[in-house]
Amino acid sequence: MIKVAVSGCAGRMGTAVVGAVNAAEDMELACGIDPNAKGDLDIPVYATIADALANKEFDVLVDFTQPNVVEGNLREALPAGVDCVVGTTGLSNEKLEELAELAPAGTCLFYAPNFTTGAVLMMQFAKAAAPFFPEAEVIELHHCNKKDAPSGTAVRTAQIIADARGFESAAPGKETEMPGMEGARGTFVDGVPVHSVRSMGFVASQEVVFGSLGQTLTIRHDSWDRQSYMPGVLLGIRSVGEREGLVVGLETFMD
Numbered sequence: 401m402i403k404v405a406v407s408g409c410a411g412r413m414g415t416a417v418v419g420a421v422n423a424a425e426d427m428e429l430a431c432g433i434d435p436n437a438k439g440d441l442d443i444p445v446y447a448t449i450a451d452a453l454a455n456k457e458f459d460v461l462v463d464f465t466q467p468n469v470v471e472g473n474l475r476e477a478l479p480a481g482v483d484c485v486v487g488t489t490g491l492s493n494e495k496l497e498e499l500a501e502l503a504p505a506g507t508c509l510f511y512a513p514n515f516t517t518g519a520v521l522m523m524q525f526a527k528a529a530a531p532f533f534p535e536a537e538v539i540e541l542h543h544c545n546k547k548d549a550p551s552g553t554a555v556r557t558a559q560i561i562a563d564a565r566g567f568e569s570a571a572p573g574k575e576t577e578m579p580g581m582e583g584a585r586g587t588f589v590d591g592v593p594v595h596s597v598r599s600m601g602f603v604a605s606q607e608v609v610f611g612s613l614g615q616t617l618t619i620r621h622d623s624w625d626r627q628s629y630m631p632g633v634l635l636g637i638r639s640v641g642e643r644e645g646l647v648v649g650l651e652t653f654m655d
């Protein structure tokens with residue numbers, strides 16, 4: 401049995417993870433961590449990772465919290481030798497590498513900017529298309545409660561496109577934005593414009609729009625239910641025990 405602790409257990413994603421871990425026959429839900437939990441879970445719930453580590457044993461910590469707290473959580477869990485499965489977005493590659501250094505040998509820090517198989521495939525299709533199209537832009541669309549923009553998936557997609565094509569786009573950039581209208585061309589991630597839409601009605605969607613002479617190619621993924629993330633989260637929980645150091649991207653384990 402893999403003993404799992406869920407950080408952010410009272411949140412939207414954390415609630416879904418609690419349900420998925422409870423339903424998995426090879427996992428045991430050890431505890432939750434969330435300072436805003438209301439006491440409606442039938443497992444011990446602690447306000448901090450430090451409290452959880454002092455009171456419970458667990459093999460894997462799953463973190464779906466907030467961009468401003470995930471670093472502190474990992475600074476507690478990784479030195480204790482707990483494998484971490486992180487879905488909270490907002491940490492840079494440099495920060496993830498720095499945090500992974502805190503882990504003793506045999507401990508894994510796994511971060512996936514997106515745990516849906518469809519989004520991973522969208523990124524792989526974008527990687528395949530990127531060398532053939534001079535222009536590429538990313539448009540991500542999320543619910544209004546999302547606390548960070550752009551999304552981690554959008555940043556990762558832009559990085560993948562930039563790496564795969566190996567050339568710079570000649571499309572107009574920020575220098576064409578009208579005075580007082582800064583942001584019209586989006587934010588640039590490794591030279592790829594990224595645009596963030598926040599609206600009721602969405603959970604998580606993304607389009608990658610490629611352009612070439614006389615043709616465009618649009619790759620789109622929509623996540624309409626948080627259940628779409630759960631197979632990926634469970635795969636991460638099952639896989640981290642066999643890895644160590646920093647691992648980024650669900651595709652690592654899908655292969």
Ligand code: NAD
Binds near residue numbers: 469
């Ligand atoms: P949410 O606001 O519904 O939940 C966050 C929870 O974290 C809250 O219950 C809050 O009380 C709790 N929390 C705050 N501080 C804490 C702390 N110090 N320790 C433990 N818990 C703490 O947010 P959400 O919609 O569930 O999203 C959580 C994160 O997951 C966001 O960063 C979001 O972007 C990300 N996300 C990632 C994926 C992915 O596939 N990687 C998918 C969806 C969401």
